[in-house]
């Protein structure tokens with residue numbers, strides 16, 4: 111059914127919208143011209159500069175290169191240059207490479223069943239040429255001179271011989287110059303750079319035997335040694351803290367034998383002692399092809415079940431090896447998703463392989479799961495109300511938030527601490543069990559917000575500047591966030607390619623894990639959405655310096671915390687929307703004891 115239909119603007123035909131396609135019955139059907147067709151098709155493959163990088167690097171890998179250099183300028187829009195030492199393209203095939211659906215990798219659809227290469231659709235080079243200026247120098251083995259071709263408007267505009275060692279260099283300039291709509295949708299240079307860095311990081315993780323160099327605006331952003339050790343790549347991509355805490359999954363060289371011996375799972379995952387607040391650290395490769403997969407992410411999370419706190423996520427780099435017919439790689443134009451024939455077998459294999467690695471190599475005892483049920487005070491109405499969702503953040507929308515969360519707290523008398531995590535207090539109507547961490551987070555959150563509003567964030571200078579190593583992706587993010595972080599008291603200055611010197615931190619984080627705060631921020635800020643960035647920074651500062659669960663508190667400390675909480679604008683929830691306390695009303699207590 112069309113969504114709407116009406117006379118068209120000329121009043122001569124009916125126009126209607128079906129799904130998101132606009133039809134006009136006055137328009138005659140005609141075949142689109144070749145240029146329009148190729149630009150439409152290119153849109154599927156080349157979404158942003160990082161897509162160009164991905165396609166070119168995949169071609170280099172398919173050509174057997176073991177040294178690949180990627181140079182990007184202007185966020186990849188002005189220029190992307192990929193140089194490899196792979197097989198090169200024979201001089202007489204150079205023109206063919208830029209034709210749509212021209213590929214050396216398959217002949218018929220049947221070949222897809224046993225596809226071993228990353229490319230096969232023959233769409234990348236023509237798609238790129240449809241939306242940019244392309245220049246290629248290539249030389250195949252056994253040829254004395256290489257070919258240098260320039261492609262303008264999808265056709266070879268210049269061709270000459272040029273000497274070079276075996277391999278290929280492709281330079282892509284002025285991306286989307288003829289697709290203004292696409293160009294408008296691109297994000298900042300820093301964001302596009304961070305996508306590029308992330309593509310190369312994934313390639314480096316999938317191919318530790320290849321030497322990758324990523325140079326962004328003349329600066330080396332990532333470089334791997336190409337010695338074939340996954341740990342080397344992990345070190346370069348994620349830094350020392352993560353690299354030092356990885357556990358090996360599966361046994362390299364031998365297939366993991368978990369009942370279904372056709373599935374191999376190899377790679378590394380973090381010990382549960384090291385975790386991250388986002389899912390961005392899960393890298394999956396299927397037969398070494400980087401893929402997005404909810405299924406695999408769930409399998410890994412399942413393996414960590416009970417070992418990580420709620421909201422924490424592991425770092426994982428896993429390659430799933432399975433016979434080519436078991437997986438369909440042709441369901442997505444950019445080849446970022448795959449379909450498994452037997453999803454259940456893959457899920458189980460991954461989950462078991464990771465679990466086995468954790469159980470066998472783990473050094474710390476498992477954290478018990480904590481039930482997070484919450485019952486609202488009976489006196490306030492409904493029997494069990496879930497805490498307000500984060501979007502309803504009372505600090506943001508005081509008028510819309512449920513009254514429970516904006517109501518002020520009665521004066522409470524602290525009775526003691528239980529489990530080193532909760533404060534027991536007595537109020538005018540019964541008993542209060544206060545989560546010390548959540549409560550402190552709320553108090554600190556309000557404090558930072560007040561300081562921020564008054565432009566007065568107290569700063570603590572460090573006695574000596576401390577170096578902070580960041581991943582290539584984090585470095586890109588940091589280059590654009592440095593100023594905003596300074597507004598919160600972080601004084602950072604670049605110190606070499608992937609290191610920053612931290613000179614000062616917000617006083618509230620003095621003595622706390624401020625490096626953890628910075629890394630967490632760089633990861634969450636990189637996700638592109640930036641409208642809530644202030645909130646994220648404040649939350650992170652609030653959470654990290656807050657008293658932990660399991661930390662014993664003196665009576666004075668508890669009284670001080672409760673007094674501050676009484677003054678909070680929304681004392682009943684922490685900044686993430688979870689409850690700070692459970693209230694057992696005197697009525698409830700009496701009922702439980704069968705007194706009413």
Ligand code: ADP
Nearest residue numbers: 169173207213214229230231232233234235278
């Ligand atoms: P596909 O990778 O799907 O085959 P592309 O459009 O990406 O399609 O590339 C077309 C063809 O050009 C490839 O099949 C390959 O033969 C050749 N080619 C592209 N890039 C390279 C390279 N860096 N080295 C060698 N050959 C290449």
Ligand code: MG
Nearest residue numbers: 165169229234
């Ligand atoms: Mg390709």
